[in-house]
Amino acid sequence: MDNKTEAEKEAEKEEKKLLYKKKLLYLAIFDDDPPRTSVGTSSRWGWMFLTGPKHENGRVSGQCYYIQPKDPFHWEFKEMNLEDMERKQGLLARIVIAKFRDEKRLKAVIRETKITNELGYNPQIWCEKVAAHIELYKGKNKVVGRSATGDWQRVSSKALQYRFAFLIGPKNEYGPTPGWRCAFERVGSEWKYTEEYINDIQMSYHLLVRYLIAKVTNEKRLIRIFKDTPISNSDDFTDRTWCEAAAIRIKNGAVLGAHVMEDWTSVVDEAEIYVFQKVVDGRYAPGHNWRLPKPTWDGLQQKEFVH
Secondary structure, eight states, rough: OOOOOOOOHHHHHHHHHTSSOOOOEEEEEESSSSSSOOOOOOOOOEEEEEEEEEOOOSSSEEEEEEEEEEEEEEEEEEEEEOOGGGGTTTTTEEEEEEEEEEHHHHHHHHHOOOOOOOOOOHHHHHHHHHHHHHHHHSSTTEEEESSTTHHHHHHHHHTTTTOOOOOEOOOSOOSSEEEEEEEEETTTTTEEEEEESSSSSTTTSOOEEEOOOOOEEEEEHHHHHHHHSOOOOTTOOOOOHHHHHHHHOOOHTTOOEEOOOHHHHHHHHHHHHHHHHHTTTTTTTOOOOOSOOOOOTTEEEEEEEEE
């Protein structure tokens, strides 16, 4: 015999409606400061999953799923209720990766994804494993509907979509500032080293931000080091790996004065966090004037000098 009151039945009905209402699964990128890392990892850039309603209006509550170090050698799964996803501390960006209805089933799949404690394991690897696990439960009457979890390389590249190049210019900038752009980029069907003397290193259509990493004492020798940095057409060699290889060579090449090149991983993390913050702030929203000088961060003095 059902002894529930009408009010209790109505509340139960509303709870079921809410449970099966269409929701979205996001890959979230956040500034992990202080970094919650384990032995063998160094990035302060965190990855996690957020879930929330399909339609957002004002403050949007949701769920947060992530892993964090239990101790220096072990990771553990965590979840958290968020009163407002947009105001999650340190949140830089959200990328929609799936639609779903049943949060309990999705949570179970995420929770059941195996966590390993091998050296170098990190939230990025865990997110990839979760996406592969979710993919097994994709389709009609399963955990998620339409999703991008089956193409994790595309999802992760979207999160890491920014290209890197070196710019060389004068210390003081007054108006248009000519200088050199040195890069490893695709030319036709091949990747090649390119260098170009451009009219203004403060702006171009494709430039998003600049990050000051060093003072140059020998420009000719610096450009020669860029030219001599080995390149490869292997699939895992990109503009990022070339920049890292070049950074090691120029750091030891007696061409720099003051610099922040000792920890290249931190330079990359800071640069990506900086550009993500500008994206989130709407700096490149439709209607933005691309002819304006681009945001510039001084890594030597840790301050912004072009907004």
